[in-house]
Amino acid sequence: QSAQAGPQARTLSSRLSPLEAAARLVRNNPLTSRRDAQVRDVPDAALLKEYDFVVVGGGTAGCVLARRLSENPSWSVLLLEAGGDEAVFTDIPLLASYVANTNYNWGYHAQPSPDYCRAMRGKVCNWPRGKVLGGTSVLNFMVYGRGSPLDFDEWESLGNPGWGYRDVLPYFKKSEDIQVAALENSPYHGRGGPLSVQESPWRSVMAPAFIQAASEMGYDVVDHNGEHMAGFSFTLATLRNGSRCSSAKAFLRPVQHRPNLHVAKHARATRVLVDPFTGVAVGVEFVRDRKWRVAKARREVILSAGTLNTPQLLMLSGLGPADHLRDHGIRVVRDLPGVGENLQDHVSFFGGITFMLNDTVSVVEARESRRLSSVVDYWVTQDGPLTSPGGAEGIAFVNTPLNEQPARPDMELSFGPGALTGDSSGSLRGLLGVDSSFYKKMFGGVEGQDAFTVNPVLLRPRSRGRVRLRSANPFHWPLLFANYYQDEHDVRVMVEGIKLGVALGETAGYRRWGARLHQRAVPGCEHHAFRSDQYWGCAARTLSTNLHHQSGTCRMGPAGERGAVVDAQLRVHGVQGLRVVDASVMPTIISGHPAGVVYMIAEKAADMIKETWDH
Numbered sequence: 001q002s003a004q005a006g007p008q009a010r011t012l013s014s015r016l017s018p019l020e021a022a023a024r025l026v027r028n029n030p031l032t033s034r035r036d037a038q039v040r041d042v043p044d045a046a047l048l049k050e051y052d053f054v055v056v057g058g059g060t061a062g063c064v065l066a067r068r069l070s071e072n073p074s075w076s077v078l079l080l081e082a083g084g085d086e087a088v089f090t091d092i093p094l095l096a097s098y099v100a101n102t103n104y105n106w107g108y109h110a111q112p113s114p115d116y117c118r119a120m121r122g123k124v125c126n127w128p129r130g131k132v133l134g135g136t137s138v139l140n141f142m143v144y145g146r147g148s149p150l151d152f153d154e155w156e157s158l159g160n161p162g163w164g165y166r167d168v169l170p171y172f173k174k175s176e177d178i179q180v181a182a183l184e185n186s187p188y189h190g191r192g193g194p195l196s197v198q199e200s201p202w203r204s205v206m207a208p209a210f211i212q213a214a215s216e217m218g219y220d221v222v223d224h225n226g227e228h229m230a231g232f233s234f235t236l237a238t239l240r241n242g243s244r245c246s247s248a249k250a251f252l253r254p255v256q257h258r259p260n261l262h263v264a265k266h267a268r269a270t271r272v273l274v275d276p277f278t279g280v281a282v283g284v285e286f287v288r289d290r291k292w293r294v295a296k297a298r299r300e301v302i303l304s305a306g307t308l309n310t311p312q313l314l315m316l317s318g319l320g321p322a323d324h325l326r327d328h329g330i331r332v333v334r335d336l337p338g339v340g341e342n343l344q345d346h347v348s349f350f351g352g353i354t355f356m357l358n359d360t361v362s363v364v365e366a367r368e369s370r371r372l373s374s375v376v377d378y379w380v381t382q383d384g385p386l387t388s389p390g391g392a393e394g395i396a397f398v399n400t401p402l403n404e405q406p407a408r409p410d411m412e413l414s415f416g417p418g419a420l421t422g423d424s425s426g427s428l429r430g431l432l433g434v435d436s437s438f439y440k441k442m443f444g445g446v447e448g449q450d451a452f453t454v455n456p457v458l459l460r461p462r463s464r465g466r467v468r469l470r471s472a473n474p475f476h477w478p479l480l481f482a483n484y485y486q487d488e489h490d491v492r493v494m495v496e497g498i499k500l501g502v503a504l505g506e507t508a509g510y511r512r513w514g515a516r517l518h519q520r521a522v523p524g525c526e527h528h529a530f531r532s533d534q535y536w537g538c539a540a541r542t543l544s545t546n547l548h549h550q551s552g553t554c555r556m557g558p559a560g561e562r563g564a565v566v567d568a569q570l571r572v573h574g575v576q577g578l579r580v581v582d583a584s585v586m587p588t589i590i591s592g593h594p595a596g597v598v599y600m601i602a603e604k605a606a607d608m609i610k611e612t613w614d615h
């Protein structure tokens, strides 16, 4: 099993000769290696009047499309991205939560609600999204997953031919370059694709306890992306040489000099131009350097602006729920009631299951940042704690007693060798938006102490949120409604998941380190008996963190079906020359981490587009 074969915690460069270390330092030095991270920006004067394809959003999906479509030298492709280039620090896996606290994040948050996110500032959940080439793949925690094969069979059964597991598996493999020795010959993994997938080269000394817990909890150690999803594993992540492998790094940068590919950075699309009479998408209006411009598309416009921005752009273009558009004075081109609806996300309970430790075995930020060896390890040997993807060291997909499909787990338990107690810079709190008075009540007195976290994640929520326009002004944020736990069933499943998460932290391997559940009640839930179902239900609605896996707001479905926005070819219903290719097309959220699925969707879409035009 790959998960058992990986390296154990170790330190540093003592394994290298001084000469080797110096050579690596020069090669990996952030100051000398950054030039490759700059993507050539097309100056205004060089913009063409018309392109074959205009792709909006140079994010996770958009970079894949830019690469694949420009493989045909006779096609011209324009990629419009609202953000700029990645930075040195965005590459460092352990700093993932910092990135959300910078301008690389659009900075969205959901509308307040009394029913969830009560622990957050203003009772609003933060919904970070990447505003940078590479999009949210530059902000994310890099976990590489695909969900269950049954997720895709469900997509197909919902009227989307060509999206069953046997159809999509080749596209997962196409994008992937698996770099885990034990998986290289697996029929479920690809080699030689642009996207590097690795296990973190470094692990905490607690990591074996996680794998040991599998048998105690009745599970196997598995490759989650292989035959059986249920079970435990160390985290598989989109890493290259211990650094983040974003979509821009994997797909765009290596081909940026193709003469038929133009990339416009800091270019913000404001609407798709659709001829109201013919229903043909003819181009995109965008703003760069405060000037309004139009890029025309001969063949297609492709929206890859993500789950929150793609429906906003469609609505601004007159494609959406007619009444809602009229309320904002937008001329209705096509009444598409499903645009912005069906929003699904993975709500979680990060910080709610914190285990205090007797030993200095966890990752405590203040301690780590003083340890020069971690920095040297990272730059010289591409090893050490900084290579840990956002701190998520192990992942288990398990079944709560409420799950009716054991082959398709309904709960994830992720193990992090650190906790909110060690968040001295506040970057994790900043990412989540946790209110400071809540933090003090919950963790006051134990800040800086060793602890670890088990984070339960509700994989298949029944609740649905939505995206709506705040106004017809394209620079106004959309209104985002999370609606977590709107369906009471979701609370019941989460409560069962929390109990499994607590059981995980109480297994023998962790007891060895003196692990004990942080006993302080979640503020606002003190009136329930600690550890009762009522208590956990209240705690879940209070500390409703989420994994930022928002999907489904332009869902795929057959023509004529109310709520369907795109067909199985990802073409917008009722419009010609317009596709959506990003996380918004998922009809149902997958039971895992979605970025791998977004890559697959984009690879498949590129082939569908080529089939349409390649003759």
Ligand SMILES: Cc1cc2nc3c(=O)[nH]c(=O)nc-3n(C[C@H](O)[C@H](O)[C@H](O)COP(=O)(O)OP(=O)(O)OC[C@H]3O[C@@H](n4cnc5c(N)ncnc54)[C@H](O)[C@@H]3O)c2cc1C
Pocket: 056, 057, 058, 059, 060, 061, 062, 080, 081, 082, 083, 100, 127, 128, 129, 130, 131, 132, 133, 134, 135, 136, 137, 139, 140, 141, 142, 143, 144, 145, 267, 268, 269, 270, 304, 305, 306, 307, 309, 310, 313, 547, 548, 549, 550, 581, 582, 583, 584, 593, 594, 595, 596, 598
């Ligand atoms: C903090 C965080 C952690 C996560 N962790 C994981 C994880 O570990 N594993 C995982 O699988 N998933 C994770 N995710 C989710 C995952 O990264 C996303 O689902 C995925 O990247 C979405 O891809 P996308 O192509 O749909 O959108 P994005 O990657 O968000 O791309 C959209 C792009 O469009 C651009 N754009 C938007 N509007 C406009 C406009 N008007 N004009 C021009 N450009 C525009 C944006 O700037 C962006 O670059 C995480 C997400 C977050 C926020």
